Amino acid sequence: MNMIDNQRAKEATGHAVAARVGIGGPVGSGKTALIEALIPVLHARGVDLAVVTNDLVTKEDAERLRRSGLIDPQRVAAVEAGACPHTVIREDPTLNIAAGDELEARFPGVELILFESGGDNLASTFSLDLVDWWIFVIDVAGGDDIPRKKGPGTLRCDLLVINKQDLAPHVGVDLPRMLEEARSVRAQRPVILTDARRGDGVGDVADQIMKAVLFR
Numbered sequence: 001m002n003m004i005d006n007q008r009a010k011e012a013t014g015h016a017v018a019a020r021v022g023i024g025g026p027v028g029s030g031k032t033a034l035i036e037a038l039i040p041v042l043h044a045r046g047v048d049l050a051v052v053t054n055d056l057v058t059k060e061d062a063e064r065l066r067r068s069g070l071i072d073p074q075r076v077a078a079v080e081a082g083a084c085p086h087t088v089i090r091e092d093p094t095l096n097i098a099a100g101d102e103l104e105a106r107f108p109g110v111e112l113i114l115f116e117s118g119g120d121n122l123a124s125t126f127s128l129d130l131v132d133w134w135i136f137v138i139d140v141a142g143g144d145d146i147p148r149k150k151g152p153g154t155l156r157c158d159l160l161v162i163n164k165q166d167l168a169p170h171v172g173v174d175l176p177r178m179l180e181e182a183r184s185v186r187a188q189r190p191v192i193l194t195d196a197r198r199g200d201g202v203g204d205v206a207d208q209i210m211k212a213v214l215f216r
């Protein structure tokens, strides 16, 4: 949503409409860990934040974030995706849109809502009816050939995050080469290396989000 759209939405609803950012990627690549690392960084920059998580048949990721002490538990909403995780973020994102709307109604100052989609694969992409901008998270332990496989997630996302960079020496991954191949298949669109557990690269991810959807 750009600033003009946001102003119109504000006039229509009486409150600013939050920017919506998707965070998808294969199971276990570190999406929740990235959110856990991003929350304090974004809070320190004064961003008013909420999170919607998607799990298949549980509320595992939401419960983890609520227990983390990083964010007011009321600001974390959970969507149960059922058998097909793509449906609720791409084909019919109604449940996620409603979860975001409810958070906005409850917290009128919220500026940014992160939507994590758990349990997805290399083909998952977000509907632009749901998010303004989205990140795809892969990890080095999943194999340095992932960028070469040219999955739609890798190719189409606004920002590709290659997480678990610390594991590269342990799994025989040539990190500079993986980064170069990722940049090449994405025609030089942004790619960031992270270690979400230590926080490396997370400030750069926050920079990209803020520049893209908060215009600051």
Ligand SMILES: Nc1nc2c(ncn2[C@@H]2O[C@H](COP(=O)(O)OP(=O)(O)OP(=O)(O)O)[C@@H](O)[C@H]2O)c(=O)[nH]1
Binding pocket: 026, 027, 028, 029, 030, 031, 032, 033, 034, 061, 117, 118, 119, 120, 163, 164, 165, 166, 167, 194, 195, 196, 197, 198
């Ligand atoms: N070494 C290392 N481990 C990481 C990193 N990021 C996440 N992990 C670990 O990887 C595992 C999976 O991380 P999660 O954040 O749960 O991954 P996820 O993508 O949210 O997983 P799903 O929600 O199940 O799809 C956990 O054991 C994390 O501690 C990292 O940068 N380095």
